[in-house]
Amino acid sequence: MANSPSGDSVTDRLLRVLETFTPTRTAQTAAEIGRRAGLPPSSAHRIVSELVAAGLLERDDDRRIRIGMRLWELATRSSHALRMRQAAMPAMERVQSRIREHTQLAILEQDEALFLERLSGPGAGSNVTRVAGRLPLHASSSGLVLLAYGPPDLQNRILSGPLPAFTRETITDPSALRRKLAEVRLIGHAVARGSIELVSTGVAVPVRDETGRVVAALSVVLPREAAVEAALIELHAGKRDIEQSLGYRG
Structure with a gap:
């Protein structure tokens, strides 16, 4: 009206x-x-x-x-986001305590990555993410995961642009982004070095619900040149715990 x-x-x-x-x-x-x-x-x-x-x-x-x-x-009443956050918190706390860097949980919301939670230690590096803040799908590791496993119409909308640059490392070419999404699906995680901030590297893995659908991304933000292997081990262990809480048995 x-x-x-x-x-x-x-x-x-x-x-x-x-x-x-x-x-x-x-x-x-x-x-x-x-x-x-x-x-x-x-x-x-x-x-x-x-x-x-x-x-x-x-x-x-x-x-x-x-x-x-x-x-x-x-x-917060009967909120899907609240349920997701509650399921993820124990795993996020373990990841953060072992990696000692920013640990985050994001979901897809209106073609962006919406961050439900972020845990940080006193020595953690730079990070622009805020709780209830958003980042573009093409430029963040969490966004790349959500986009890679998202429906075709979502991918087509994002790939049609615009793809704004945040740093010189941001993927702004649709063909390069398409290749990156295929890589994420192949290896099961996303690494984005310097994509949002040149000094940082985002590493993210997909989280599935009881239906097997990817409903969230669990990520850490590391210093730019940090090795990602240890973080990936903890992220995959954390995501399995979250998926079990959500009822995924795959």
């Missing part, structure tokens, strides 16, 4: 308000929210006030707006 002169629906405007929050932008004024959501000031203040009243947003002591606990509560 359209309720604005521009034809925007109520749902569309609510979604745009919520999408102004990011992992690095956790508190905003109502005016900032309105500007980023492309809403008139009066509409922004009304929507924000209604969301605050419902508990989906909340005001802090400085009158800035934050995501409310009620939204978190609703989002």
Whole structure:
């Protein structure tokens, strides 16, 4: 139902308000929210006030707006992502304790890799990944795994571009990406050196659910020139434990 002169629906405007929050932008004024959501000031203040009243947003002591606990509560009820994270946590903790580098779990969401969890130690190297953050499928090791085992229509969309470069090592040529995806399926893991950050190497393996479908990628982020063999041993052991928790018996 359209309720604005521009034809925007109520749902569309609510979604745009919520999408102004990011992992690095956790508190905003109502005016900032309105500007980023492309809403008139009066509409922004009304929507924000209604969301605050419902508990989906909340005001802090400085009158800035934050995501409310009620939204978190609703989002985690019967959540597929929560089930996946709970199944993966024991294995992720073991991998992180042995490799002592960033250990991550990602799923496919709207043609991107969405990270459900990241465990890091004090000595771990550089990593741009954040919990609830996203990375492109063509440029991250987790994304390459999810893309390689994804459906043909997903692969066709990504391969049709654009394939933006994040570093000089990012795969931006569709033919090269197609070859990389075939390699991932052949060897059962992805290694992406310097693809997101030149100083880092991502290593990821697929995780299957009870149907045998790849539903997640388990990964570590290593220093650029680090050997990957030890990490792969731990990742494969971890993914088997996660798959067992999910009911996969392959």
